[in-house]
Amino acid sequence: MSLVIGEISYTNILPVFYYLNRNKLISKGCEFVPRVPAKLNEGMADGTVHVGGISSFSYGEHVNEYVIFPDLSVSAYKEVGSIFLFSKVPITQLDGKSIALTSSSASSVNLLKIILKRYYELEVNYETMEPNFQTMLQKHDACLLIGDDAIMTSWNKKHEIHQYDLGALWEYFTGYPMTYAVFAVRKDACAKHPDLLEELYNQFSYSKQKSINNQFHEMIRTIQLQLGGSRSFWEQYFSGLNYDLTERHVEGLYHYFSLAHELNLLTKKVQRISLWHPTKHCHSV
Numbered sequence: 001m002s003l004v005i006g007e008i009s010y011t012n013i014l015p016v017f018y019y020l021n022r023n024k025l026i027s028k029g030c031e032f033v034p035r036v037p038a039k040l041n042e043g044m045a046d047g048t049v050h051v052g053g054i055s056s057f058s059y060g061e062h063v064n065e066y067v068i069f070p071d072l073s074v075s076a077y078k079e080v081g082s083i084f085l086f087s088k089v090p091i092t093q094l095d096g097k098s099i100a101l102t103s104s105s106a107s108s109v110n111l112l113k114i115i116l117k118r119y120y121e122l123e124v125n126y127e128t129m130e131p132n133f134q135t136m137l138q139k140h141d142a143c144l145l146i147g148d149d150a151i152m153t154s155w156n157k158k159h160e161i162h163q164y165d166l167g168a169l170w171e172y173f174t175g176y177p178m179t180y181a182v183f184a185v186r187k188d189a190c191a192k193h194p195d196l197l198e199e200l201y202n203q204f205s206y207s208k209q210k211s212i213n214n215q216f217h218e219m220i221r222t223i224q225l226q227l228g229g230s231r232s233f234w235e236q237y238f239s240g241l242n243y244d245l246t247e248r249h250v251e252g253l254y255h256y257f258s259l260a261h262e263l264n265l266l267t268k269k270v271q272r273i274s275l276w277h278p279t280k281h282c283h284s285v
Contacts, residue, residue, distance in 0.1 A: 002031040003193045006040040006052030010147035015211035050189035053181045055106035060257045066184040067276040074181040075242040080167030083108045084150045087142035087162040098125040100136035100143040107180045108146045114259045119173045176252030198278045208243045
């Protein structure tokens with residue numbers, strides 16, 4: 001049986017995948033499957049995917065079924081640069097109005113709901129839609145986009161559209177970094193594929209570190225061929241992202257999960273975050 005790895009095509013997660021030795025991993029029994037974040041969350045939940053960089057919120061929903069790789073995440077200490085609320089009116093004027101939510105995410109959708117309810121004390125109507133800026137704003141007062149959809153929209157939006165970076169808002173109100181994705185492993189896969197998981201974790205860590213060490217230079221060249229944008233834009237973008245999972249990140253996750261539970265976005269309180277370990281398989285933090 002293969003170890004199925006869900007892979008998201010967004011640029012923000014690419015440093016952890018860019019330098020993988022895929023041929024070696026595939027020869028040892030790994031299978032890579034492309035997924036958008038929401039579908040990856042579903043695949044992890046139903047067991048058709050065993051490992052993936054999933055939404056932190058989805059980890060919170062399945063905390064007893066998954067462990068997460070240590071020292072790996074997709075996070076930002078302040079501005080994230082690819083998770084934006086686009087609005088026809090200032091954010092403080094959204095009370096009673098409607099917001100279209102991207103169907104591609106879970107962490108960001110719930111982060112927005114937390115920020116607007118807890119910190120702005122707004123009552124807002126939400127509708128989940130496919131991520132298309134023009135369609136979303138035809139029917140709604142604001143929309144939430146993530147990843148490459150958000151980046152390209154920010155390049156092309158009209159001047160009168162207000163733009164808010166959710167990472168910057170979260171840091172302003174809480175002081176914590178925001179961890180948008182964690183690298184989760186189903187617990188049943190830990191028992192079946194311990195050696196292969198260790199190889200995969202080592203390669204993820206190597207790819208992350210090599211990307212950072214060369215300042216994302218090779219990767220940015222590849223991204224420019226696919227999406228365009230200047231080198232200076234992408235350098236600035238990646239300089240704002242973080243791929244660690246420190247104690248401070250974990251504290252921020254606990255705070256995020258606590259607020260989500262308070263607002264009935266999470267049905268159960270997250271009591272314990274469990275990290276994978278190559279010999280112990282997991283330990284709690």
